[in-house]
Amino acid sequence: MTKVVDRKPLTFYERTYLPTLLEGLKVTARHFMRSVKGGNAALATGDGYYPEVPWKVSEGYRGAPYLVKDQEGNTKCVSCQLCEFVCPPKAIRITPPGPEGVPADRPNAEKMPREFEINMLRCIFCGLCQEVCPEEAIFLQQHYSLTGLTREEMVYDKERLLQLGGVHAGIQKWKHKLEEAREQESFPVKAD
């Protein structure tokens, strides 16, 4: 059954409008003065409010995916395009080096992307790219608030992704292979 709530008619004081407006402004002014004096109410009571105080995420948080470099500052991505293939919203777009492209910046890896773009407007932070990556080159990191003024700005290119991604020190597979191959070039002789 519908309950009809009686709407109380406004009193004369309320109908004059301005006094209530001023009441409201008083609250605003009080907070303003407190902020000016450095006594933000929220800061005083706890951790603060977003966006003045960015939200601290826990360690396992999976935010925006960025590319990482290895401990020697080389691009880890070898442009295998598995992330591009697996990406459900088709946010990732890789331009492979092609036959004439620049070789990888570390020996033996042979290959790295000419361009690597993630459209952050499309990305759903699902983490499949990180899961599928055979090179540990892409990680969901802690950024959750990505902003931009244009759509183009939200397409992050290789430079930006690498710069945001930072360094991930892991197993240097290709370097290890190269070292193993170099070792085999010389005949093992017992040191005497």
Next chain:
Amino acid sequence: MSNAAPNAPAPTAPPPVETLRIKVDGRDIDVPKTMPDWQGRPQPTTMLQACHLAGHEVPHYCYHPKLPVAGNCRMCLVEFGTPAMDMATRKPILNEDGSVKIARSVLPYEPQTPRGAIACATPISPGMEIYPSSPATKQMRESVLESLLINHPLDCPICDQAGECKLQESSVQHGQGASRFVEAKVHKPKAVDLGPRIVLDDERCVLCTRCVRFTKDIVGDDALGIVNRGSYNTISAFPGKAFDNNYTLNTVDLCPVGALTSKDFRFKMRVWFLKETRGICTSCATGCNITIGSREETVHRYEPRENDAVNGTWMCDSGRLNYRWIGRADRLRDVTAGGAKTTWKAAIDAIAGKLASAPAGSVAIVASARQTTEELYLVKKLATRLGAPTDSVPREGEADKLLVSADRNPNSNGARLTGISYTEAGIQLPRIADGIRNGTIRSLVVFGEDVTQHGIGADLLAKLELLVASDILPNATTAAAHHVLPGCAAAEKRGTFVNAKGRVQRFLKAVEPKGDARPEAEFLLELLAGVGAGQFPATAEGLFNRMAGEIPAFAGVEWARLGDAGANVAV
């Protein structure tokens, strides 16, 4: 063809195929006693072929139906059994229930029982039982794979073969999933320059020798071999000699792993992104069947598609690499009239108006034997309506022993059958040139050819009142034309070609045309309607079937029945 004369002798029934009864995975099957070998000659049926007939694919690397059997990869090892024989009496041993006892290779092996054998090179025998799914077979496969993977670098992320690699596929299907090998792998040369179009990665090679056998036995250029010994075996050409015949890229298709890769396709696109479209190579009159690999309206590669009536499983390098022009930046994209961009409607109306009012005999048409049969049929209809002489441009080169034809046009026979050109293509061209010179021909319509290269020079073109040029890439003729109609590459439309031997083959559309370009058949239909030459079906199927009904050589041929392999017509 199908309409045989009534007094012709009745076709003799093929001789009955002699069969053997064997068992595959416990199921009886009759298989022919002989089957064609790599050269098509009948040879005793092998266990691998028998298993294939029984619907069971035996994994393999070195075996290829079109190459001599080498039997070196051991991947196709299967367990089998043969009827047991009493060595003293030479009589079959029977089980208690009276059936023939099968001496089966059960691990551990009993004396006088057969061991597992390679299915690719072991002929079947009466009463044989093959167990391609038995535990022993599985164990053999796992062991062979483990051995092949011992020194394999597993660099799939940077390997172009990934996604179409038999080693990947077999490892998933038959492998152990883990390696017990803890020592260092043997490292071999990587990215070796084997020839102008081939890169070799020795670490990935499984030494199946398919490439060696292909270039020796199919191409007849014995250029590759295996040097060194044991773990250091490598595929190699003789020092200082490049592996550079016109068929080298077939070894890339043959290579079951990523050892041989194409320089053209190197690091260009991962194969799982490629859309595969059935096409026909346009580089010569052989008409090799191809698979066009494209992604997002860009053609990335051509690969041969099997058709034993035309190209087997091969194609030449020159044809395979002849695709880059499709994506060229200077492709004709706009319909232009007098150099200014216009719309299709305006252009077709203007051209149709001028052609319809041209006096009979004042128009000539130069078509191209690179056009589809359907387009040539429509061009012929236009020519008939206008009373115009037609011809196509001959393109001759040198033939080779394997596939390349001396005729470099893909559809010369189509041009002949539709009546565009005569037995000898190009004999009308001088007459058209003369007609322009003496002023009888005042309008010229050119499809896909640069006539300035073929006897109708720029000076003659300047004399014309109307020059309509439809082409794909800009040339001297399109530069001189009053109307330019941008056309399509074969990969951008559907149609048929008739090859040098008279095989009609259809091809499908892989990518969208660039800019405003449209398939020629589409605007030819509008042009025909505009000059009052009648209505024609708007689809490639409809056009082909209409044409097949009109031209006697195509009698009994239908688009739907062409299939992927095509059909023969009398040329």
Next chain:
Amino acid sequence: MGFSIPAGLEAELDALATRYPQKRSASLMFLHALQEHFGCVSNEAVEWTASKLGLQPINVLELVTFYPMFRQEKLGRTQVKVCRTLSCAMAGSAEIRSHFCTKLGLDAHRHGAQTTPDGKFTVEFVECLADCGNAPVVMVNDDLIGKCSAADCDRVLSKGG
């Protein structure tokens, strides 16, 4: 390129080729003869053999690289072959090879046969010399030295190449 076959040798080899039902069967005999004459089988010799026997050079190169007895580089006058198969390896053949290398100024870290710049000595590891009871075994040209010691090595070296 300086590759020429003496007429006598060529005639001898041509006669040899006719003794086989298939010409290519004579490949090994050709290579032996050429190695005996030149000291090694160079790429020119491989190409010459191939053209003589109607083969492609790569076919002959496969043989040359497969068999250890064929050399693609000239060897020294004294060939020191140190066995490295199990018994000898356990009895210290690696040290013996290193000893030879150090004394001759060769790089013990390099794979394969090594020849001194003066062409006197070649030192290399080989597989079993079939005298495992006397490990470690070294073969100097055609002489076998069993239970080889550093002193034995020095004696070989002191004879000069």
